[in-house]
Amino acid sequence: MDEHKDHDFDLIKKESILEPEPPEKKKSKWAWLTSFGGLFLLLKAGKVWAIFKGIFIFLKFGKFLTTGLSMLLMIIVYTYMYGWKYAVGIVLLLFIxxxxxxTASRRLGIDTSLPMFIPFIGAIIQMKQEPKDAKTESIVGIAGPVFGAFGAFLCLIFGELLGSGLLLALAYFGxxxxxxxxxxxxxxxxxxIVTAISLKLWIIGIPVMIFFSLYYFNPIGILICILATKKAWEVWKDRDNPYYDTDLGFRFKMGVSYFTLFALSAYYTYTLHEMLNRG
Structure with a gap:
């Protein structure tokens, strides 16, 4: 947030009693207009202040505007590809x-930026400080998929109730x-998430990511593979770091949560895929 400092300057005029008074100046015929303008601004001071206050709020909350504009840009791009209804739905699911x-990061005291939406990539937020340990990182990590799956479930429920193919398609996407x-x-x-369960799970995840990225030749997926491999090597060299020490009870609870969420999401992805293809 920008800090604004106000500086007051006092202008002191010194007048000598010995100095002769200046000759009277002839009043301008437009003087009444100046006086009227000053009176008008005085009477409307509240509205003038509201304008300046609005400008300040606009600058202060520019981050919200950036998020909104990036969402709008993504909606516009996807509208040309899928139609505006599906485009809005995709962006809302990403937002959720x-x-x-x-929500998780701020509740844990981690300063986090607002989401930024990037067409064909998705949405990202930036943690302005590193989590204190793997436990904290895993909680922040799983919160997104939990919220996302909840949004997908809502689309599924209302899609079934209303017989809406659009909502079912959005549920599939979610x-x-x-x-x-x-x-x-x-x-x-x-x-x-698995940093708090077992880093050995990366041995499964990275090859899976490489396979699908090359099979479907997805440049974003290939980039993720490179970043994942680089991170795995860095962690392996620093594997004795206390950052990765997590108590057994938390590992178990996070493991159950992670695999349950993965299994349910995979099941509904497959089921909805078959349902939409039959339709």
């Missing part, structure tokens, strides 16, 4: 997912997004 990360993010490869959410 990121709100999970944001569950697929959750499954993808739960792949145990850093910097995906799954890679962050």
């Amino acid at each position: 997912h990121e709100m999970g990360h944001l 569950f697929l997004l959750t499954v993808f993010n739960l792949i145990p490869a850093h910097p995906l959410d799954g890679g962050r």
Whole structure:
């Protein structure tokens, strides 16, 4: 946040009693207009202040505007590809997912940026400070998929009740997004979550990510593979770091949560895929 400092300057005029008074100046015929303008501004001082206050709030909350504009940009791009209804739904599901990360990180005292939406990539938030341990990182990591899966479930329920193919398609997207993010490869959410379960799960996640990235030739996936491999090597060299020490009870609870969420999301992804293909 920008800090604004106000500086007051006092202007002191010294007048000598010995100095002769200046000759009277002839009043301008437009003087009445100046006086009227000053009186008008005085009477409307509240509105003038409101304008300046509004400008300040606009600058102060510019981050919200940035998030909103990036969401709008993504909606516009996806509208040309899928139609505006599906585009809005995709962006809202991404927003719900990121709100999970944001809520968890802020509750844990981690300063986190607002989401930024990037077409064909997704949405990201930036933690302005590193988590204190793997436990904290895993909680922040799993919060996004939990929120995202909840949003997908809502789409599924209302899609079934209303017989809406659009909502069912959005549910499919939401569950697929959750499954993808739960792949145990850093910097995906799954890679962050398993830091508190077992780093050995990266041995499974990275090859899976490499296979699908090359099979479907996805440049973003290939980039994730490179980042995941780099992170795995760094962690291996620093594997004795106390950062990764997590108590057995938490490992068990996080492990159950992670695999349950992964299994449910994978099941509904497959089920909805078959249902939509039959339709």
